[in-house]
Amino acid sequence: xxxxxxxxxxxxNEDLVQxxxxxxxxxxxxxxxxxxxxxxxxxxxxxxxxxVDALTGAIEERCFDLIALRQPVAGDLRVVIGALRxxxxxxxxxxxxxxxxxxxxxxxxRPAVPQELRGTFAVMGGLAEAIVSKTGxxxxxxxxxxxxxxAAHDTEMDRLHRELFTIVLSPSWTHxxxxxxDVTLLSRYYERYADHAVSVTRRVVTIVTxxxxxxxxxx
Amino acid sequence: xxxxxxxxxxxxNEDLVQxxxxxxxxxxxxxxxxxxxxxxxxxxxxxxxxxVDALTGAIEERCFDLIALRQPVAGDLRVVIGALRxxxxxxxxxxxxxxxxxxxxxxxxRPAVPQELRGTFAVMGGLAEAIVSKTGxxxxxxxxxxxxxxAAHDTEMDRLHRELFTIVLSPSWTHxxxxxxDVTLLSRYYERYADHAVSVTRRVVTIVTxxxxxxxxxx
Numbered sequence: 243x244x245x246x247x248x249x250x251x252x253x254x255n256e257d258l259v260q261x262x263x264x265x266x267x268x269x270x271x272x273x274x275x276x277x278x279x280x281x282x283x284x285x286x287x288x289x290x291x292x293x294v295d296a297l298t299g300a301i302e303e304r305c306f307d308l309i310a311l312r313q314p315v316a317g318d319l320r321v322v323i324g325a326l327r328x329x330x331x332x333x334x335x336x337x338x339x340x341x342x343x344x345x346x347x348x349x350x351x352r353p354a355v356p357q358e359l360r361g362t363f364a365v366m367g368g369l370a371e372a373i374v375s376k377t378g379x380x381x382x383x384x385x386x387x388x389x390x391x392x393a394a395h396d397t398e399m400d401r402l403h404r405e406l407f408t409i410v411l412s413p414s415w416t417h418x419x420x421x422x423x424d425v426t427l428l429s430r431y432y433e434r435y436a437d438h439a440v441s442v443t444r445r446v447v448t449i450v451t452x453x454x455x456x457x458x459x460x461x
Numbered sequence: 462x463x464x465x466x467x468x469x470x471x472x473x474n475e476d477l478v479q480x481x482x483x484x485x486x487x488x489x490x491x492x493x494x495x496x497x498x499x500x501x502x503x504x505x506x507x508x509x510x511x512x513v514d515a516l517t518g519a520i521e522e523r524c525f526d527l528i529a530l531r532q533p534v535a536g537d538l539r540v541v542i543g544a545l546r547x548x549x550x551x552x553x554x555x556x557x558x559x560x561x562x563x564x565x566x567x568x569x570x571r572p573a574v575p576q577e578l579r580g581t582f583a584v585m586g587g588l589a590e591a592i593v594s595k596t597g598x599x600x601x602x603x604x605x606x607x608x609x610x611x612a613a614h615d616t617e618m619d620r621l622h623r624e625l626f627t628i629v630l631s632p633s634w635t636h637x638x639x640x641x642x643d644v645t646l647l648s649r650y651y652e653r654y655a656d657h658a659v660s661v662t663r664r665v666v667t668i669v670t671x672x673x674x675x676x677x678x679x680x
Contacts, residue, residue: 319529
């Protein structure tokens with residue numbers, strides 16, 4: 243019984259790692275579609291989100307069956323409930339990648355970000371990639387020492403988010419209101435994406451260490 | 462055993478209804494603080510969010526204990542897992558009310574929205590109130606016929622959200638980039654608040670009717 247249970251749990255965990263790959267690839271391609279005003283890539287990201295949603299649904303059903311059939315308690319139950327929440331956060335990260343791609347599609351054939359901010363968004367995309375791949379490692383290996391790295395990337399993401407605010411509000415901003423709003427929303431998508439990854443990491447830390455979960459403001 | 466279980470579940474349900482009251486009151490007061498540039502009220506909303514977070518934590522613990530000790534299966538388990546998710550959505554609604562209050566505080570003593578848009582935000586606040594109070598009724602009574610009303614309010618909220626976009630992007634917008642961004646973010650907070658309420662309602666519908674949950678894009 244126990245061996246079968248552990249196998250099922252491991253398989254759920256592998257699916258969660260697979261989700262980090264999917265939403266990582268989605269954000270990478272979304273960033274590319276944004277920087278290159280690449281409509282085909284944007285459409286691919288938007289169309290691909292159903293795959294993320296389907297995997298989330300499948301993981302939820304399997305967690306549900308695990309609880310109903312195996313009736314785990316204490317630490318075991320916390321792991322399964324934690325997996326449910328991690329899946330929900332990863333699904334939202336997929337939605338955020340989709341939002342970025344939709345913004346790229348909306349402004350096509352014009353780029354959605356002004357030339358001089360492309361570099362900043364490229365860095366934000368790079369940080370998103372670093373964060374999500376490390377989040378995948380944390381889930382896979384339960385090596386929570388990576389949590390500090392992820393938190394550092396998130397701090398840098400927050401800094402860039404604030405920097406972009408300052409830029410669009412400065413008197414030297416010449417791109418008008420629409421571009422300012424585009425930049426603000428896009429920047430917020432990256433910042434939220436990182437926040438959800440931090441939340442996932444903290445869930446794993448809670449499961450591994452038994453320390454209470456420290457919430458991240460997510461909406 | 463069963464009688465005790467049903468009582469515990471009822472008590473969790475009452476706490477969820479209580480959460481709708483807390484996050485409803487938070488959004489009402491946040492709207493008030495926004496419209497009146499009322500710093501004291503904004504501070505009260507921001508300080509009050511810990512109460513929402515604490516109630517969420519308490520509900521989560523009780524759901525966890527319910528699963529571990531009573532080992533519900535099938536429909537019973539779906540109800541408890543549903544309660545966990547509803548609590549998470551309501552907590553995020555509290556965060557969004559807090560975001561509105563923080564925006565009011567940031568611009569104080571200046572109002573965060575231009576005079577001519579106060580009416581629109583008053584309506585959005587009213588819609589948020591209507592939606593959250595009906596969501597509370599749906600949770601309390603399981604009367605899912607209110608779901609259509611909630612969806613209609615949400616549609617109207619989306620329409621106002623789009624309308625505000627059009628206004629801040631029109632050539633006649635004279636309030637500059639900062640005010641445009643403030644309006645866009647605030648409008649998004651109300652729209653997300655409504656989305657989370659729709660998500661809660663759909664969770665209840667799923668529990669009551671057994672129909673599959675239809676996701677709402679939430680991030």
